[in-house]
Amino acid sequence: MHSNKHPYSNIEVNVVPSSAPVDHTFRYYESQNSHVSLYVPPFLQLDQYGVHAVLSRANAVIDIDRKTGAMIIQTKTEEENTVSEMTLFVYNDQYRENLLATCAIEIHSMITIYTRVKAGLQTTQSLSLPSESARSVMIHSSNPNLAYLPRRENNRIFRVIPQTVNHIQVCVKTFLPTQQRIKLHCTGKTSYFLRLI
Numbered sequence: 001m002h003s004n005k006h007p008y009s010n011i012e013v014n015v016v017p018s019s020a021p022v023d024h025t026f027r028y029y030e031s032q033n034s035h036v037s038l039y040v041p042p043f044l045q046l047d048q049y050g051v052h053a054v055l056s057r058a059n060a061v062i063d064i065d066r067k068t069g070a071m072i073i074q075t076k077t078e079e080e081n082t083v084s085e086m087t088l089f090v091y092n093d094q095y096r097e098n099l100l101a102t103c104a105i106e107i108h109s110m111i112t113i114y115t116r117v118k119a120g121l122q123t124t125q126s127l128s129l130p131s132e133s134a135r136s137v138m139i140h141s142s143n144p145n146l147a148y149l150p151r152r153e154n155n156r157i158f159r160v161i162p163q164t165v166n167h168i169q170v171c172v173k174t175f176l177p178t179q180q181r182i183k184l185h186c187t188g189k190t191s192y193f194l195r196l197i
Helices: none
Strands: 024-031 035-040 052-055 061-064 071-076 083-091 098-113 123-131 135-137 139-141 158-160 162-173 180-186 192-196
Touching: 024 035, 035 098, 052 061, 071 083, 098 123, 098 162, 139 162, 158 162
Parallel strands: 024 098, 098 192
Antiparallel strands: 035 071, 052 083, 061 071, 083 098, 123 162, 135 158, 139 180, 180 192
């Protein structure tokens, strides 16, 4: 505060930055090194015009569907077996006066295998599982009707040899002439995405 251009009162302000409390956490499992569009379901009552969303990641873009309230995030995933984290801030207007919600966005980058499969014919894919120690693992499929172990032994246990790359055979069969997405998960070590083209 000033009086005749001379200060007569001083106030010392100590600003301590802190993370905003997270209202929601959204996790996505996407292909490594890929440009992706992530769908964030509507979680707010967007009953006011001008709701504004901001991401903490510079190379990510977000767009709001004013009709449904859903948000679409466009970004690029990183190397395999890494997790990209960003924070989504939702404000009541473009001036960011009132913070409506804070969301944590996690993107898990997965190893991806692209393969072409003729409809009705079974093919075999090889999964490479590197391991530094000996262990027992199991393979799980998000769609066991399309991707499964030979003889459909879904509960088969594999012995992983240490200090080497282990190969596990997986059978793939589809009856639809469309692109499909399957997640194959090896408990305890590595996850894959398998795209049928």
